[in-house]
Amino acid sequence: MLGAVGGFVLFLYGIVPTFQKTHFHRVYAAYGGVFIVMSVFWGWLIDGIKPDNYDIIGTIIAVIGVLIIFYYPRKGEKVWSK
Known part of the structure; x- marks a missing residue:
C-alpha cells in the first residue's frame, strides 16, 4: 500500500508542473x-x-x-502582478 502511495506522489510530481501558469522549465527548477x-x-x-x-x-x-x-525578468515578458 505504501508503495502505491509513493508511486502516486511521484506521478503527481511529474504532472502538477504542467498545469502551472509560468514556463515549465522554471517550475521544474523550483522543484529542484x-x-x-x-x-x-x-x-x-x-x-x-x-x-x-x-x-x-x-x-x-x-x-x-x-x-x-524563476524570478529574473526577461526581455519581452510580462512582470507578474497580483
Whole structure:
C-alpha cells in the first residue's frame, strides 16, 4: 500500500508542473531547489546527519540559482502582478 502511495506522489510530481501558469522549465527548477533543501533537512532531522558547511553552502547556491531562474525578468515578458 505504501508503495502505491509513493508511486502516486511521484506521478503527481511529474504532472502538477504542467498545469502551472509560468514556463515549465522554471517550475521544474523550483522543484529542484525544493528537493535539494528538503533532502538536506531530511538527512538532518530524520537520518540524524547534521549538514556540514559545504552542504549548507551548496544548498544556498542552489536556492539562489532557482531564484534567478524563476524570478529574473526577461526581455519581452510580462512582470507578474497580483
